[in-house]
Each structure stands twice: as C-alpha cells, then as structure tokens.
Amino acid sequence: MTHANQQKSRAEQNLINRNIKIPQSEYDLRRQRLVDQLPEGSVVILPGAVIRYRNNDADYAFRQDSDFYYLTGFAEEEAWLVLTSGRKGADSHLFCLPKDRAQETWTGFRVGQEQAIAEYNMSCAYTLDQLDNRLPELIDGAQHLFYPMQGDDALSRRIQDWCQQLRQKARSGAVAPEQHHNVLPLIHELRLIKSDAELVIMRHAAEISAEAHCKAMQVCEPEMMEYQLEAEYLYHFMRSGSRAPAYNTIVGGGANGCVLHYVENNQPLNAGDLVLIDAGCELQHYAADITRTFPVSGRFSPEQSALYQVVLEAQYAAIDQVQVGLDCHAPHRAALNVLCQGLLDLGLLGGTLDEVVESESYRRFYMHGTSHWLGLDVHDAGRYKIEGQSRPLQVGMVLTIEPGLYIAPDDDSVDVCWRGIGIRIEDNVIVTEQGPEVITTGVPKNIAEIEALMAGEGIAISA
Template sequence: MKQSEFKKRRKLLLQQIGPNNIALIGSASTRTRNRDVDYPFRQDSDFYYLTGFNEPDSLAVFIPGREQGEYILFCREFDEKKALWEGAHAGLEGATEHYAADDSFPIDDLDEILPGLLENKHKVFYPMGRDSDLDHSLLEWINHLRSQSRTGVVAPGELVSLEHILHEMRLFKSPAELKLMRHAAEVSAHGHVKAMQICKPGLYEYQIEAELIYHFGQNGLRCVAYPSIVAAGKNACTLHYTENADKLKSGDLLLIDAGAECDHYAADITRTIPVTGRFSEPQKQLYQLVLDAQAAAIGQIRPGMSWLAAHEAAVEVLTSGMVTLGLLKGKVKKLIKDEKYKQFYMHRTGHWLGMDVHDVGEYKVDQEWRLLEPGMVLTVEPGLYIPADCKTVDEKWRGIGIRIEDDVLVTDTGHEILTSAVPKAIADIEALMQAA
C-alpha cells in the first residue's frame, strides 16, 4: 500500500483530534514463544493503519498544528549488529524518509521527550488498556506535568479513547483496502477449492490444513488471518475447533473455516463438504437449509438496511426449516421469540471484516442497530450444529455440523460477494470433488 494512503488517514485523524490536543498509539511488541524464540511478529492493526510501519518498539504521536510537524514516530535506532542478525530496520532516518514521519526520535528517549509534547495540551487521545506499561508511563508523564503547575505548565485534563475515532474510520474501506481484501479473498477461495479437490477418506485434518497454507504461501500470502478450523464429523460441532488432528472418515462432513491475510487484510471463508464427495440425504437436507438461510441473509445486505436484518432473515429460515425437519417443535414465531433455535444455532450471522478477522467498528449507534453503508465489509455465516449426544433429535441428524461463510462488501447499489469463487451449491461441490 502506498504511503499516500496512510497520509490520507493521518490527515483525517488530525482533523478529528482538533487543535490543542494530542494522540498517541503504540506498536505491537514481540512475543516469546519459548526460551529465546519469538512468535512471528504481527503489527497492531490500528498502529499499522495510521503508519504503515511494521516494526515493534515504536510509538506514533499526532499533534494537530505543530509547527515542526504533526506526525512524530519514536522507534529503534539503526543498529548494524541487529541488522546483521535480524535483518534491516528503518532507524530514525528511515522513519522520516520512507514512512513520512515529520520527526523521529529514539524510543529509548520517550521519558525525556514525551512530557514536553504533552505540555499545555487539553486532551490526550489514547487507547487505554492495551499496553499496561505504556498506560503507566503516560499517567506518570501527566502527573509529572501536574507537579509543575506552579511554573505555569498545564497538564492535559482529559483522556479520550482514540479507538472511537479510529475504529469508525477503519469500518469504511477505501479502494486501496478493497484491492487487498479482494486479493486475500481470491487466494483464499482458490485454497478452499484445492482442499475440496484433495479431500478423501483416510487423510487427516492437518493435511487439509497444510494444503491451504501451502496454497496461500505459493501465492505470496504467508500469513493466515486466523488459526484454520478443519473439523471432520462431530468436530464441526465445536465452533472454534483448531486441533485439526483427526482422520477423515467415509460418510462424514468436513467443515473448513480458513482465510489468508494480504498485507494485514483478512479473508474469512467457511465451506462444509462431504468427505466422500457426495452428501447423504440427511446431510443434504441440513446443508440446503443452511445455504437457504445464507441466501436470505445476503439478500438483506444493501445500503440503508439494519445490521440485524441479515441475522433475523437467517434465523427465520433456519427455525422454519428445523420445524419442518423435526429438529424443533412449535410455532416458528414463538420459537424465535424464545430463542429455542439457539440449541442448534448459537452465534450471530456475521461480523465486520478488515485488518482483523473480527474487525473493529460499532454495531449499534445511539443504542440502535446501525444501518449498512457503502464501503463496509462483513461476513455472512449461518450454521447448524447438532451435537452427537443430542437425544432430542433423530439419530440421523446427530454429529452433523455445517457452516457456510462468505465475505460481502456493501456497494452503492447493493452488495458484492468477494468470495464467490468457492462453490457452495450441493451439485457444484459434488461435481468438483468427483472430477478431482
């Protein structure tokens, strides 16, 4: 993504912060996996959204109207020895030359420099609660300024959540962001197709997972957006199953929930397929019900519709279908009102999608479900999960877990399904798997 995109975001943020105020946001830190081995570094999404800077031990400062420059980046100084062992890093010069900071200072000099930047500011916009060490330092800097009040120094009088402004910005995707999300969706979709093509009895769940990760990496996307769920048989009734260790058995369904990440932007796709390439009749009935529910939900996605409308449409189709199939008994409206459907469908029908797989952004505004607007991206993922030990339903339904998930962009005139390249109709899935 070009630096001009990050510059636009910073300009919008500075406008919303307002004069005589300051905003601070820290980077992610490296995390130890074991002994002297770290987990792969992944930058904090909010920090990256504003800076494009992909290093730990950094802090971005935004001061509207500051004569010397409104954007300051604290980061690690360039270290030749560290560069030899760990690879290149920007250093102070790189922060200004390559990442468009107006000023850059060593991260080790925070205690000396930050109090001066906070001086005489009215409000501090900051995401309190993410980094306890930085939280503590900020309060110490403010208290230090308060102790100097007799000299005429004024300390900030108010801490304001930066996330409220920033997350509303992130909710609406720009053309540059959508380009990355489309690529993540395309590569992820093709990965799911590959998984369908190799699926057969006798393989292990982790082998399907390996095929997905291999395909993502072969297409330049080396990070998954979240731990892949590859759940065969009754494992699919565990919503966030990630052990991925069981053998695929003839007659089972396989639920695959996996997506790649492209330059910090996520895809999130779920498909449920028959291990043998053909659905049994009970599997087919439940699968078609979930597919119909998803179609009803997607039909509600367009500008001006309530966020909740898609979920309500899915719940109505699922509940009605479960009554028809004998999974639930009673009047559909009463079952919905009493939330009896939650025995087999216990989650919402979707979530925002973006830099985080469960992306930021309020779902309600002034206590009301917000209306959809162009540029928002959300998932649509109804499901049914019939526990293997459920005694209230016919045995033929037990142990079946199904979820179907796509990524959907709200457009000016309706919606666009970003993940439509993965088959989901019964006939299309069976044809693809049998042709492999």
C-alpha cells in the same frame, strides 16, 4: 499445467502482490482525519505491538498492532506514534528502533529514523531511548490526551508518569493534560469504511482463500488427518503471496464441525462424514474469512443434503439483505427465519415459526450471529449499534455472512441420523450502491458444484 507455465504463473502472482498496496498518501490522510475529529489542544499517543516470546529466545512471528498499522503502514516492533495538531495539519512523530548494524545482523533490516521520515512521511522520528524525554515535551500544554484505554495498566502508568513530570514543573510554566480520552473508538470508526485501495487487497485475499478451499475439496479423501487438509491451505496461502492465515484454521471432521472454535485439527477424516473448514489468509494485514462444509467421501447423504440446503438458503436470504440503508442485523434476521423454518420442516423443532424465534428454541442448533465486520482484523473494528440502534449499512463496509446448523452428537432429542452434523457456509461481502458484492465466489457452495469439483469435473461456479 507444465512446469514452465507454473513458473510463469508464480511470477505473475508475485508481480500482482508487489503492485497491490496502500499508498503512503492514504496513511497520511487517515492520520489527518483522526486529528480533525479531536478538540483543539489534543495529542494522540499510540504504541505499536511488541515482540512476544514463545520460549527462551524463540519469539512468535511478529504482527503489527492493527490500529497502529492503519495509521502508519509501519510494520516494525516497539514503535510509538504521537500525533499533534500543527499549522499544516497533523504532525506525526514516530519513535522506532535505531539503525544498528550489529543487531540487524541477527534480526534483520530496520527502517531507522531517516527513512521513517522519508518513506512514511513523518514530521519527526526519534529513537526509542528518547521516548521518556520527548513525550513530556510533546504533551506539554495540551488540554486533551488521547490513547488506548483497554486495560493496559503499564501504558496508563507510563502516561501518568509523563504527566506527573509536567506537574512537577508547573512553576516553570509546564502544563499537563488533565482530560484523558480513549482514542480507539475514533480509530475504529475510521477503519469501518474501507477505501478503494483496501478493497483491492481484500478482494485479492478473498481470491487466494477461495482457491485454497477449492484445492482442499479436490484433495480431500477418507483417512486423511485434519491437519493434513489444513496444510493444503497454508501451502496455497504462502505460495500465493500471503505469509500467514488470518486466524487459526478450523478443520472439523464429523462431530468436530459442531465445535465452533475447534482448532486441534488432529483427528482422521472418516468416510461418510462432513468436514467443516473455516480458513482465510491474511494479505498485507487484511483478512479473508471463508467457511465451507463438504463431504469427506465426495457425496452428501440425504440428511446432510437436507440440512445443508437449509443453511445455503439462509445464507442467500442474508446476503440479499446487505443493502445500503438496511441495518447491519438485517442479514441475521433473514437467515434466522430461514433456518428456523427449515428446522420446523425437517421435524427438528416443533411449534410455529414465531414461537421458535421468540422462545429462541433454535439456539441449541444455531447459537451464533450471522455476520461480523471484516478488515485488518478478522473480527474487525467498529460498533454494531449507535445509541442503542443497529447501525445502517454504508458503502465501503465489509462483513461476513455465515449461517450454520450444528446438531450435537449427544443430542438424544433428535433422530440418530441427524446427530453429529455441523454445517456452516461463510462468504465475505462488500456493501455497494449496487447491492452486495460477494468477493468469495471463487469457491463453490451449492451441492452439485461441490460434488462435481470433488469428482474432478470442471465446473462453472455460480454466485
């Protein structure tokens, strides 16, 4: 590709990224849907995220709280949202940082109160220093108070202080809400079903992430450091419009691939080993989550191929179970049966399939679930069970399918040829009326395609 074409490609990518966004009307609708679920006389209080400091005056990159962002699209730190039920629907009150030219010189542009009302369709917007005075007024007379209950003692104390101020004014007619509820389960159920606009962003995040995995396969070679391969992902994510990975990237060469949450990424990649890479970008707060395992030298060994094929067949079986009306744990059961039968066929386990599944003897090789929800968080919000039963899959849900096998390097119960092999294959799947839509097909996962890509051959990637 010529330099001119590269520049054109980047310009086109930037244009795509600018045009993909959630419309403000959708944030308005989300707030209304939340309020519609509440009993009469309710108020919602939701704080946003705050700056976290790395050391001295250097802070970590700020990311808005996912629940707050879901309801507002507002990305500045220290903001608060208060929802009250008004005659025309949900009244949205935003508390945020004020315009301050001197401070903005140091830390950047602030939206301020006027633009918060105009651009984010807030009913009212206040400065943060008005919070302690305005909050008691907004909750006065409410019967139900909804806010996040997740062990945040500072938030609970502050809310209790506001309620106590109202109780002290009881003779003047002030009434403090006496019934307090956790708002998070209600927001999380809304987040579980993705809108068309959300799915557009998630497909694009998946595409960027898949391209990064392809790049890594093409540049991987023995004696590279794990972090050098990680750098390929970070470069491609940002070049394509993502400002950050959705989670800490895992680059596990050899036996490091058997460590599920390995993130040190500081070891050399050795010839003959596999490398397991779990990496996905975040785009406009939405996550992609892909895992691929491939040979550092470009060719699978017989043992690696045998285990890999078992995992791949398990993944295909699991994806087939992503169907409307089937329960959300059906993919795991399907994958588990294939994995266990494969372990039996390879002589890594003994007994019958039923015995292996019932006794869970497979767990030393496969110790995690096959799926999790995906969205604003990589392990996204939403319950997996309703009244003790696995919930049925619905159109608009998005989940990962990620079976794996991990043979510990010190497992002397198996032949040495199997030890230290870790394999996981993960894709992102949307539940649709027509069946599973795999949105991460842009990166190969069958053995022939991986080896061809690593050999520099042009390939047509299959689903």
